[in-house]
Amino acid sequence: MPDQLLFGMEVALNGLMAGVLYALVALGFVLIYKASGIFNYAQGVMALFAALTLVGIMEGQVPFAHLINAIFGTKIHHLGTPIPEMLDPDVTIAYFNTEGAGWISWLLGGIGNFFIWPINNFDIVLALIFTVFVMIALAWAVQRFIFRHLVNQEPIILFMATIGLAYLLEGVGELMWGAEVKTLNVGLPRGIAEGVESVTEGWFGYGFFLSRLDIVAAVIAAVLVTALTLFSQYSKQGRALRAVADDHQAALSVGISLNFIWILVWSIAGFVALVAGVVWGASSGVQFSLSLIALKALPVLMLGGFTSIPGAIVGGLIIGVGEKLFDFLMNPIIGGATENWFAYVLALIFLIFRPQGLFGEKIIERV
Amino acid sequence: MKDTYEPYVTEDGRQIGGVLMEMKNITLRFGGVVAIKDISFDIREGEIRAIIGPNGAGKSSMLNVISGFYHPQEGEVWFKGEKRKPMKPYQVAQQGVARTFQNIALFEGMSVLDNVMTGRLTHMKSNLLQQVMWWGGAEKEETANRERVEKIIDFLEIQHIRKTPVGRLPYGLKKRVELARALAAEPMLLLLDEPMAGMNVEEKEDMSRFILDVNDEFGTTIALIEHDMGVVMDLSDRVVVMDYGKKIGDGTPDEVRSNQDVIDAYLGVSHD
Numbered sequence: 001m002p003d004q005l006l007f008g009m010e011v012a013l014n015g016l017m018a019g020v021l022y023a024l025v026a027l028g029f030v031l032i033y034k035a036s037g038i039f040n041y042a043q044g045v046m047a048l049f050a051a052l053t054l055v056g057i058m059e060g061q062v063p064f065a066h067l068i069n070a071i072f073g074t075k076i077h078h079l080g081t082p083i084p085e086m087l088d089p090d091v092t093i094a095y096f097n098t099e100g101a102g103w104i105s106w107l108l109g110g111i112g113n114f115f116i117w118p119i120n121n122f123d124i125v126l127a128l129i130f131t132v133f134v135m136i137a138l139a140w141a142v143q144r145f146i147f148r149h150l151v152n153q154e155p156i157i158l159f160m161a162t163i164g165l166a167y168l169l170e171g172v173g174e175l176m177w178g179a180e181v182k183t184l185n186v187g188l189p190r191g192i193a194e195g196v197e198s199v200t201e202g203w204f205g206y207g208f209f210l211s212r213l214d215i216v217a218a219v220i221a222a223v224l225v226t227a228l229t230l231f232s233q234y235s236k237q238g239r240a241l242r243a244v245a246d247d248h249q250a251a252l253s254v255g256i257s258l259n260f261i262w263i264l265v266w267s268i269a270g271f272v273a274l275v276a277g278v279v280w281g282a283s284s285g286v287q288f289s290l291s292l293i294a295l296k297a298l299p300v301l302m303l304g305g306f307t308s309i310p311g312a313i314v315g316g317l318i319i320g321v322g323e324k325l326f327d328f329l330m331n332p333i334i335g336g337a338t339e340n341w342f343a344y345v346l347a348l349i350f351l352i353f354r355p356q357g358l359f360g361e362k363i364i365e366r367v
Numbered sequence: 368m369k370d371t372y373e374p375y376v377t378e379d380g381r382q383i384g385g386v387l388m389e390m391k392n393i394t395l396r397f398g399g400v401v402a403i404k405d406i407s408f409d410i411r412e413g414e415i416r417a418i419i420g421p422n423g424a425g426k427s428s429m430l431n432v433i434s435g436f437y438h439p440q441e442g443e444v445w446f447k448g449e450k451r452k453p454m455k456p457y458q459v460a461q462q463g464v465a466r467t468f469q470n471i472a473l474f475e476g477m478s479v480l481d482n483v484m485t486g487r488l489t490h491m492k493s494n495l496l497q498q499v500m501w502w503g504g505a506e507k508e509e510t511a512n513r514e515r516v517e518k519i520i521d522f523l524e525i526q527h528i529r530k531t532p533v534g535r536l537p538y539g540l541k542k543r544v545e546l547a548r549a550l551a552a553e554p555m556l557l558l559l560d561e562p563m564a565g566m567n568v569e570e571k572e573d574m575s576r577f578i579l580d581v582n583d584e585f586g587t588t589i590a591l592i593e594h595d596m597g598v599v600m601d602l603s604d605r606v607v608v609m610d611y612g613k614k615i616g617d618g619t620p621d622e623v624r625s626n627q628d629v630i631d632a633y634l635g636v637s638h639d
Contacts (some may be wrong), residue, residue: 234509235505236491236505236509239481239485240488242476242477242481243474243485245476246474246475246477247473247474247475250472251457251474251485252436252455252456252457252460253434253456253460253466253549254460254465254485254488254489254552255458255460255461256457256485257457258457
């Protein structure tokens, strides 16, 4: 196979992995939009807030330390030693060794490492669980103090409320955990990336390079989406959730509390935000620009449709692959930085020719 | 009709149930408009109770008061011998009152089976965590509820459309699916808001048959609203007649039919 084609395949594969992250962020939007008609501008900030909280807890930081110090004149900052030891990503003890083996053993080893990771990193798992509870509390507070008072308001008012929420949450995040850039080190399970490289090397004489983080993100996203689908199809609350998304009045008449469902939905969106925040934060540091990933989700939503979970996933993947491939092909001709605008142009084209997106419900209005 | 809360047997041997729900001096206003003016009536266990009246008489408002969608400014609602606190609609549903809507409120994107399954939500006891982990009886519960739902689907003869998304069904079938969902809740009181509205003669006959069968086989107490007098008179045990938010008649179909006020309301005698 010609080198150029192989290189293009590698680019597309990397685009697919980047697309997974876009899909994750878009997924959070779709969940809330479906259930309550709220376009949640704060989804990106929720990802930032979740990542900040996770790092804060892992480092044993005291929340609101600056505020407490300012008021009481104390000098607290950390709770003794950091709770988990910061892991060196290259620590390989207790991981399956997958080097120089055939594809079966790297597959088994790679999968095995996913299961060993939580055992090796039990402290991180604890911090994650704690963060999940923080996100649930946040969901409750958002519903109790903001959206409960805005029931039956115009969509634009709800949207403005989420913009307010975004900046409020950013401020609270900074107040709680400080404004400096933090590194998030979660000691990723290893093996699959190396496996992909060695196997493709064997097949094509050219090893595909995939970032270990991207692969982990893809696996986590796949698990998450499967779990969400099963939950919404086969559980009592999932069915109630779909019912609320479909018709509020009918949902009330079969005994569903809208308030409970909305808190549930914000919690799930918070959990999805946590996953997106961890993955993104691990690759580029936990900093306040993280909240801008929300903007990356917009073209994904226009492509996939605002109300479709499969749409968010496929849309994310298309945009991820599309922008990487477009850049690869067009860069020599028109010069760089196409990644900045490609997604938005694609979204514009969709808005003109198929405004409901790939999977969205077709809008028919009877006159 | 005896004036007692307890069940009794009439002289001609008919079983009359105890009072299940009682509306006491209900008044409902929307701003300056009085939709319901000081109305009292009761619903007895096991009966089919109709609320009729011309358009705009306040029938639907009354149903919405019973199901908790509207809250009356004055008056009391008594259910199972207890005064009901002001409740949200979902709380009323959890108490065992199911309803259908005049303009059909189904979950259009979900299949018939899933729609009917939502009717079982109030009977599912396992909590969120158990549901997520699919443990602690969650699976058994789902199976048991599924069996119950299949029975109701059989009963209402909608097996052939079990997997069809509701949005694709014709109007008459949608009405039947809505009835199935309400029935799935095994309600103590079933409220039907114009179950026959917009149907052709054949569909009306089908629906009447289903309402009677439900009442017979499950012993469900039914309160229904209709403005088509003919259907109601054949169907119901007792009838409340409303006009301009007031109660102008209450009794068996025969009593109501011979009531001069009712005849006037339906024939449109000028009010002077």
